[in-house]
Amino acid sequence: MRAVCVIGLGLIGGSVLRAAVRAGRPGWAATTSEEDAAAARTAGYEVVESTEQALRLAAEWEALVVLATPLPAVGGVLRQVARHAPETYLTDVVSVAEPVRRQVRELAPSARYAGGHPMAGNAGSGWDAGGAGLFDRALWAVSADEDTTLDAWREAAALALDCGARVVPVSAGEHDAAVARVSHLPHVLAAVLAAVGADGGPLALSLAAGSFRDATRVIGSDPELVRSMTEGNRAALLDALDDTLGRLGAARGSLASTGSLNSTVRSGHQARGLLEQRHGTAGVRHAVPLDGEHAVRRLREVGENGGFVVALDGAEATAELPVPG
Amino acid sequence: MRAVCVIGLGLIGGSVLRAAVRAGRPGWAATTSEEDAAAARTAGYEVVESTEQALRLAAEWEALVVLATPLPAVGGVLRQVARHAPETYLTDVVSVAEPVRRQVRELAPSARYAGGHPMAGNAGSGWDAGGAGLFDRALWAVSADEDTTLDAWREAAALALDCGARVVPVSAGEHDAAVARVSHLPHVLAAVLAAVGADGGPLALSLAAGSFRDATRVIGSDPELVRSMTEGNRAALLDALDDTLGRLGAARGSLASTGSLNSTVRSGHQARGLLEQRHGTAGVRHAVPLDGEHAVRRLREVGENGGFVVALDGAEATAELPVPG
Known part of the structure; x- marks a missing residue:
């Protein structure tokens, strides 16, 4: 299993490290928060001294680097990626797609990147607010754009699946x-x-x-x-x-x-009903072949139709799509 | 203990009947919903055949009548109150105060009325959605206006306390x-x-x-x-x-x-902090004397200051006020 290198140990990053290690992956992290670093080390996780050291290890291990900092810190980390692990597999959990994608293209253009966004959280923040189970059965968007390569998408999606989530393939703009x-x-x-x-x-x-x-x-x-x-x-x-x-x-x-308020109340009630229906019914499973030049586009269509990927193997993805209402 | 006569057996009315009976009060109800009536009877509660019959019983037992219908049905019930139990103790759980108060003054002016509003609920509706514990530790507003008599207020507040709630005295307009x-x-x-x-x-x-x-x-x-x-x-x-x-x-x-979005996020975060502080800290208890012409005004000040009444006896109310922040 591919190792993970998590940059940032807040609620989401800290939970990714724990969930990836729970799944059996080697993993380590770096963070600028001494408090999060100390808490993670106390819990038995490996937190190295600097982002540079974490990224050098990533290059050496051919790890998947996970950007888990707030958006304003992303550019600085990407400059270090370009320096210390320029061709690394790379994903993020920053929560917006297009601004991160633009910076990756500009600052770390050789990285094998597919953006990510786990749709999970709570009102807390920092390492202590997270847990290995935060993503269990949650959805996790993984960007599938025109320029996303299948192998980069597969690495980011495999991490999400290992963390217990279901993967929604989606273009950055639609996300x-x-x-x-x-x-x-x-x-x-x-x-x-x-x-x-x-x-x-x-x-x-x-x-x-x-x-x-x-x-x-x-x-x-x-x-x-x-x-x-x-x-x-x-x-x-x-x-x-x-x-x-x-x-x-x-x-x-x-x-x-x-x-x-008839029109407002009716349309809101109806929309809420759609949400409950969407989350309350089991979907229909089908296989998405992962070969050929249209694989990424076929994956994206799963997300556009409200579906998600529940498993990946070498040749295909297993997708679940909502039952037509 | 004063008997209760509940008109309407939806989520709130049905819960009031159950909570009052749990507290040891005699209680009965009427409802126009055959479904709610059947469910309440199956659970062992007394549901009479008509609103008229329920109100005649209320006059006979000197019961407290609880209006628990939606607002549009209130006028019709009040006309029957004027006919069958004109001087009854009367409260409501309709959720708006001023429109009910106006209709009571117009349609059942001799009733000894103090409006009420339990701040509890869930996304369900009807008898089956309720329960005797719905109001435990919830707040329950009881109207204390210029024309509210102390004995009417006391009867409505005693019901709320018996149902497990804390009572917020408040004018209809401020409510x-x-x-x-x-x-x-x-x-x-x-x-x-x-x-x-x-x-x-x-x-x-x-x-x-x-x-x-x-x-x-x-x-x-x-x-x-x-x-x-x-x-x-x-x-x-x-x-x-x-x-x-x-x-x-x-x-x-x-x-x-x-x-x-700095200003929006900061002010919202600060306001949410006030809410958490308000609901997270124990208050300071003090006694409110219930004699004299200013008793209702003194009660109302408890509500205006964010406090509530936790107990009533013959001579005084015990109020809990927030600790100054």
């Missing part, structure tokens, strides 16, 4: 548009809702029950991480915010003029 | 303004978010993880109940929506012009 809607927008709305609630004073906060608590949970996360994630996906998030402002303004207008 | 922000607005935002997510197609829904699921949970509830609750609090909800549109528009503008 960013989708997560703007279902991950970054919820963070912005949680922030706005929390502030509007607190504006109601102590009485409002004391009357806040499950609906308010659930809907504001994610803005309890580290503000710097929320900023780097949302601001890093600026263009796609602006589109999602415009759709939201349009729908919310229409709800406001309808309530003010006719007293009705 | 409606607060729940617009922390309960009704979350439902509208959940509806809008669910729709914007579903607009992203199968890929977006398949990538939706905890943040999207938590933030859209409440719009899985029965659309008619969501509508009657949100539309019933129109004026206060419009204020909350305007604040939301303002903050969301500012976030959009800042992201578009400077690329920063």
Whole structure:
């Protein structure tokens, strides 16, 4: 099994190291956080002294390097990749795809790269918030663009599968548009809702029950991480915010003029039903051949249709697609 | 212990009946839902044939009548209250205060009324979704307006305490303004978010993880109940929506012009911290004397300061107030 070299030991990076080692892979890490390094070492994991040392080891072992830093730190790490492990297998768990992909092409163009994004987390941050089971049965996007090579995609996807996740093949642009809607927008709305609630004073906060608590949970996360994630996906998030402002303004207008929220409530309820249906039903399995020049495109179609890959072998991927509704 | 007569056996009404009986009170109910009636009878509860019969029993037993129907049905029940139990003790669990209060004054003006609103629920509806423990340690607003008599307030509050809740004394107007922000607005935002997510197609829904699921949970509830609750609090909800549109528009503008969501993320994170602090710390207990003409006003101040009542005896209420931050 290919070794993993994880750069960054926060919630996600720390969980990747633990899950990969749980799966039997050799693994080591580097982090600029002395606190995370100390906690990981205490738990028995190998944390080397510097990113440079970690990357030299990666070159020597032909490891898969996993970028697990916040977006603003990615460029610095990529410059070191180009210096110490220029042709390494490389993936990331940074949560936005297109900005990382652009920097890889610019700064570490020889790396065998396929971007990644595990759709898992919690309100915590740092090594202590993570665990080897964080990705069990979660979805994990692995970028499949025009210029993604099948072997780079396969390495990134195999790590996700070893970590217990199911793999959604997706282009970087489609990934960013989708997560703007279902991950970054919820963070912005949680922030706005929390502030509007607190504006109601102590009485409002004391009357806040499950609906308010659930809907504001994610803005309890580290503000710097929320900023780097949302601001890093600026263009796609602006589109999602415009759709939201349009729908919310229409709800406001309808309530003010006719007293009705029928259209807003119905469409929201229906959409929530689609989500429950999507996550509640078993899919149909089929094989995706991994040979030939169209393999990456065929994989991408699995993701576009709402499906994911559950297993890989030499010749094919096993994909699960939703049952048509 | 005073008997309770519950009109409506949905999630909240059905839970009130069970919790009151668990506390040792005699109790019976009426409902227009044959399904809820059959389920309650099967579970061993007394469900009489009609609202009229339930209210006649209430007059005979000097019971506390609990209105537990959706808002649109309240007027019809109140007309029957005026006919069959005009001077009954009366409270409600309808979720908006001012519209119910207005109808009580108009349609059943002799009833000894104090409005109520338990801040508890789940995404289900109907008898089967409820349980005797639904209100344990939940907050339960009991209206304390200028025209609320102490004995009516005491009866409504005693029921809430018997159901395991803590009582927030609050004027109808302040109640409606607060729940617009922390309960009704979350439902509208959940509806809008669910729709914007579903607009992203199968890929977006398949990538939706905890943040999207938590933030859209409440719009899985029965659309008619969501509508009657949100539309019933129109004026206060419009204020909350305007604040939301303002903050969301500012976030959009800042992201578009400077690329920063700093102000939005910081203020939201800080507000969420206030909520966690509020719900995470034990309060300071003190006694509120229940004699004299200012008793209701003194109770109301407890709620305005973010506190609640945990016990009542003949002479005083025991209130718990948050520790100053």
